[in-house]
Amino acid sequence: MNPYNTSNTMTVTVGTEFEQLLQATPSAGYRWTINNLPVEFEFLEKTLKTSARNAPGDMAMVAFKLKALRVGEYVIEFMYKRPWENLGNTFKLIVKVLPRS
Numbered sequence: 001m002n003p004y005n006t007s008n009t010m011t012v013t014v015g016t017e018f019e020q021l022l023q024a025t026p027s028a029g030y031r032w033t034i035n036n037l038p039v040e041f042e043f044l045e046k047t048l049k050t051s052a053r054n055a056p057g058d059m060a061m062v063a064f065k066l067k068a069l070r071v072g073e074y075v076i077e078f079m080y081k082r083p084w085e086n087l088g089n090t091f092k093l094i095v096k097v098l099p100r101s
Helices: none
Strands: 009-013 017-024 031-036 041-049 060-068 072-081 089-098
Touching: 009 017, 017 031, 017 041, 017 072, 031 060
Parallel strands: 009 089
Antiparallel strands: 017 060, 031 072, 041 060, 072 089
16 A cells, blocks of 8 residues: 555555645745544654755645544545635545554
C-alpha cells in the first residue's frame, strides 16, 4: 500500500501510519490545517515538502502524518486559508479503517 495519499478517499489498516498530501503555496501566506480530526486518529506531524528550486511562489506539498486507531469509516476535514482569515477552502478525506488481517 502507498502510504501517501492525494485523493479524497483512502483505505488503511488499524494501527497504520499514513500521510495525506495537500498542494500549497506557502509564500502567499496560505496554510493547511486540520479543521476536524476524529478521535479515532492520532496526529503525528505536519511537514512541508518543497521543490529543490524552492523559489518564491513555487508550489509545495504539505504532508499530514496520521495514525488510524479504530476500525470504521471517518471524515477528516482540512482547511486551506491564511491565518487572519475566518473562512477558507476545505478538503474532506474519507478514510476507511480496516481490521488487521
